[in-house]
Amino acid sequence: MARPILTAEQMRAAERQAIASGTPETTLMERAGQALAETVRLHVGPRDVLLLCGPGNNGGDGYVAARHLAAMGYTVKVAAWADPTSDAARWARSQWNGPVEPFASATETPIVIDCLFGTGLSRGLEQSLFQRLMLLVDNALVAIACDLPSGVSSDDGALLSPIGRYDLTVTFGALKPAHRLMPAMASMGRVVLADIGIDAGSAWFEIGAPDLPPLEPAGHKYSRGLVHCLAGQMPGAIALAANAAARSGAGYVRVSTSLPIDGLPSSIVQTGGADLQDERIGCILVGPGLGDVPQVLTLALTAPRPIVIDADAIGLVGEPERLQGHDTILTPHEGEFRKLFGESEGSKAERALEAARRSQSVIVYKGPDTLVASPVGSLAFAPPAPAWLATAGTGDVLSGMIAALRARGLGPFDAACAAVWLHGRAAEVAGSAMIADDLVEAIPLAIAEL
Numbered sequence: 001m002a003r004p005i006l007t008a009e010q011m012r013a014a015e016r017q018a019i020a021s022g023t024p025e026t027t028l029m030e031r032a033g034q035a036l037a038e039t040v041r042l043h044v045g046p047r048d049v050l051l052l053c054g055p056g057n058n059g060g061d062g063y064v065a066a067r068h069l070a071a072m073g074y075t076v077k078v079a080a081w082a083d084p085t086s087d088a089a090r091w092a093r094s095q096w097n098g099p100v101e102p103f104a105s106a107t108e109t110p111i112v113i114d115c116l117f118g119t120g121l122s123r124g125l126e127q128s129l130f131q132r133l134m135l136l137v138d139n140a141l142v143a144i145a146c147d148l149p150s151g152v153s154s155d156d157g158a159l160l161s162p163i164g165r166y167d168l169t170v171t172f173g174a175l176k177p178a179h180r181l182m183p184a185m186a187s188m189g190r191v192v193l194a195d196i197g198i199d200a201g202s203a204w205f206e207i208g209a210p211d212l213p214p215l216e217p218a219g220h221k222y223s224r225g226l227v228h229c230l231a232g233q234m235p236g237a238i239a240l241a242a243n244a245a246a247r248s249g250a251g252y253v254r255v256s257t258s259l260p261i262d263g264l265p266s267s268i269v270q271t272g273g274a275d276l277q278d279e280r281i282g283c284i285l286v287g288p289g290l291g292d293v294p295q296v297l298t299l300a301l302t303a304p305r306p307i308v309i310d311a312d313a314i315g316l317v318g319e320p321e322r323l324q325g326h327d328t329i330l331t332p333h334e335g336e337f338r339k340l341f342g343e344s345e346g347s348k349a350e351r352a353l354e355a356a357r358r359s360q361s362v363i364v365y366k367g368p369d370t371l372v373a374s375p376v377g378s379l380a381f382a383p384p385a386p387a388w389l390a391t392a393g394t395g396d397v398l399s400g401m402i403a404a405l406r407a408r409g410l411g412p413f414d415a416a417c418a419a420v421w422l423h424g425r426a427a428e429v430a431g432s433a434m435i436a437d438d439l440v441e442a443i444p445l446a447i448a449e450l
């Protein structure tokens with residue numbers, strides 16, 4: 001299931017909306033703290049708990065959780081960095097009947113819950129604070145962050161001060177961009193989303209398992225999708241992409257190549273010519289292994305068909321505005337992105353959206369925190385993918401998968417999101433010693449699980 005993602009400002013607006021509709025702020029805080037306590041009960045055994053509370057509403061969630069955990073039978077200690085400064089947090093503090101010790105005297109405890117700062121963090125933590133926090137977090141059996149690890153910038157995933165490693169992060173109403181952006185996402189552990197009754201409808205979301213289009217009982221290979229791949233100077237890469245397209249359910253995969261490609265399955269047709277005016281083509285794929293052959297990209301752009309532009313072809317585009325009016329999906333990694341769009345300011349999310357707007361294309365901005373951006377402002381964040389995807393050729397596999405799903409009839413944004421999700425899942429199925437060829441073999445297994 002897709003999970004909504006809101007910026008800190010959007011989250012505050014959603015909270016104001018809920019309050020205006022009759023839900024008091026203290027009720028939202030009660031729900032958040034209770035959900036935090038229940039998540040602890042669900043995931044963690046009955047060991048002593050230390051809650052570290054800050055001055056704002058993140059700390060308020062902590063006092064509420066302390067009360068619920070104590071009622072569940074946990075031995076609970078609370079340590080505060082500062083007195084509550086918001087009305088809701090003061091209320092939550094007043095409802096906690098146990099002692100509150102100074103932060104400086106808090107000692108190592110099996111379960112540590114960081115409720116110091118959440119979406120309201122405005123600057124890095126002072127050194128004595130983050131050093132002590134990291135010690136408590138890294139020496140805990142289980143470390144849990146309330147909403148966000150303290151030190152993380154909610155909107156862009158930057159670390160305003162160093163953070164420890166958390167096993168679990170419990171967030172409320174919606175995920176925040178930092179849950180799915182590097183470097184913050186690498187230290188969050190599992191991210192659990194608790195419903196606190198706010199309306200989190202959003203154009204930004206975390207990609208969930210896709211719904212692939214059902215096969216027509218009376219379908220034929222062309223109606224299932226024809227992917228036309230354009231080879232270049234290093235055909236191994238387009239072979240991987242073509243294989244991936246075939247394994248992702250395209251009805252027909254064709255490769256235009258001047259050199260015969262060894263080892264391609266016989267079901268993938270190799271042709272010398274490139275009739276790109278063929279109306280049966282569902283998607284053209286250009287770029288993997290292309291080399292410096294701009295005329296192949298130009299040829300692809302003369303065809304009025306959906307097109308995936310990957311790898312070398314991205315560097316050959318020139319001006320992003322050239323792609324306006326085409327039905328294009330671009331799949332840059334960091335280097336390719338900067339080559340085409342230049343060095344721009346802002347978070348990865350903002351840069352992805354700006355790139356989609358300039359090129360009027362769907363942008364799959366790859367990396368450990370892959371984003372899919374559309375020209376109309378939709379933004380999808382990939383769930384964490386295994387680090388072993390960082391191996392040669394996995395990007396070629398992804399572009400083949402996107403082309404197949406586009407040819408099968410998904411729209412460009414949905415095709416990219418579905419392929420990104422399946423790519424990550426196929427990598428999990430293939431295991432940590434996989435190479436890109438194994439990833440291709442795992443695609444049907446990932447699809448069969450849906």
Ligand SMILES: NC(=O)C1=CN([C@@H]2O[C@H](COP(=O)(O)OP(=O)(O)OC[C@H]3O[C@@H](n4cnc5c(N)ncnc54)[C@H](O)[C@@H]3O)[C@@H](O)[C@H]2O)[C@@H](O)CC1
Pocket residue numbers: 011012014015028029032054055056057058059060061085086116117118119120121122123124125126146147148172173196198
């Ligand atoms: N917005 C919502 O809908 C809800 C928010 N809730 C909680 O409220 C949190 C946000 O609360 P707040 O906006 O009060 O913000 P925080 O509790 O994250 O922190 C804000 C407080 O910390 C201070 N501060 C910020 N950076 C600091 C630093 N580096 N060193 C020392 N002090 C610093 C600020 O001056 C302010 O007093 C969320 O993360 C979540 O846990 C929940 O109670 C549920 C509902």
Ligand SMILES: Nc1ncnc2c1ncn2[C@@H]1O[C@H](COP(=O)(O)OP(=O)(O)O)[C@@H](O)[C@H]1O
Pocket residue numbers: 311333366367368369370385386387388389390391392393394395396397398423
């Ligand atoms: N550390 C990582 N963790 C998870 N996924 C990663 C990581 N590094 C790269 N990836 C993914 O692996 C793929 C690599 O693509 P790319 O850089 O184009 O490689 P290649 O050109 O060798 O095919 C992308 O889908 C990217 O999102």
Ligand SMILES: [K+]
Pocket residue numbers: 058114115116117118145146147148149150
């Ligand atoms: K926190």
